[in-house]
Amino acid sequence: MKWIGVLLFGFSLVGCVSITGYPIRTINFSEELSSLTSYFEATVITTYKEKDDSEKNNYRNEVVHARIRAINLNYNSFLKELSSESKSLNIGADSTVLLLGAAGAISTVSSTQAILAAASATVTGAKTSFDKNAFYDSTVPALISQMNASRKDVLARIYAGLELDHPKYSLMKALIDIEDYFQAGTIVGAVNAISESSGEQKVKADKRIERIFFKDLAGDRLRFFWKPDGTINATNETKIKQWMQANQLQNVSITSFIRSRMFEDARAKAVDEIPVP
16 A cells, blocks of 8 residues: 555645746846836826926926836736746646546556545546636637737837827826726736637627628619519619719619629618618
């Protein structure tokens, strides 16, 4: 039974393994954050207002860059924690399941096999629970990608503002954008951004479907307008030809205009402008 103890000790070591994917920082994180504390004081607004016009731009920029730096330091630490939690969880659980299964396979004692099989099932069940509740494997990379994209969007807006003089982009306005920059780097902000993006994509898709359907429907409507009972309605034919001439389609036959895919956009426009009932 000693080898079981050795295996279990090995499991505990495996569970502690963590591949973070982040190199060790060469800076003292805490000290640098501490050095930026003064830029987060409420007095920065008063100090800004008391500055001469010639100094306000530089002071605004200094405060903004300091806050961006502090947010970036905390954000990178946050990403490292997310990565560490995800990888240590999966490596520990996956390896433990494999080792337990291997131990059960080589054991010749039926009671030992039963114990190891039960332990393996317990670990597997626990990992399944972790995967469902912690959502690391599939969702974290997507959330990080969204956070990075959202942060860049806001950062571009901030840098564009800093190109302006302080009357057009004051420190107060910059601080509002800085708050947006912080929120863009949060899980909640990423989920909201993904939800909004999905909503926009759905609206665009619906419009495309509607437009395609309307284009096909436009051809049918023009056909019925032109030949309501199977024969040409001369008055309506004249209206169609006049519209086609006004839109540089005088050399196209009505039949081609109604059915050719290359005139889909033009048909939809014609139905609206002739107008066709």
